[in-house]
Amino acid sequence: MTEIIKANSDDAKILTEITKRSKAYWGYSEEQMNEWSDLLTITSEYIQSNEVYKLVINKSTAAYYSYFEIENNSVRLDNLFVSPENIGKGYGKLLMNDFILKIKQSQRSRIILDADPNAQKFYESFGFTKIGQIETSIIDRFLPIMELKLD
Incomplete structure (x- = not known):
């Protein structure tokens, strides 16, 4: 059985584990992963x-996935992580469709996110466009700032 349900406080440990394992899947060094540890917790x-x-x-x-409301009737997708053994099975797409539907039903007009460079094409497949970028602690690595308008 597969279901998407609201997480609770007891899920912190497993969600942190999924976040860190999923991020490491993209080949970041152990040193880099350690530097990001607090951000990924x-x-x-x-x-x-x-x-x-x-x-x-x-x-x-x-x-x-997780999100929060920001100004101007918008939300920020803060996290979307799939455990490495489940990457490529359509679960990311399932979560994105669930998320976008929730936001549309809430009458909000815009979603914004900072994408890992490895995930930019994934978000573009849902209609997100790059509207800027943020420099990261890794030299010559930038996070695309992406937006989806729901009007």
């Missing part, structure tokens, strides 16, 4: 203060 407080939904497959959490 999902706390119980984070789950309580943001909208966090997890994908559960046969009672096991396999992926999740």
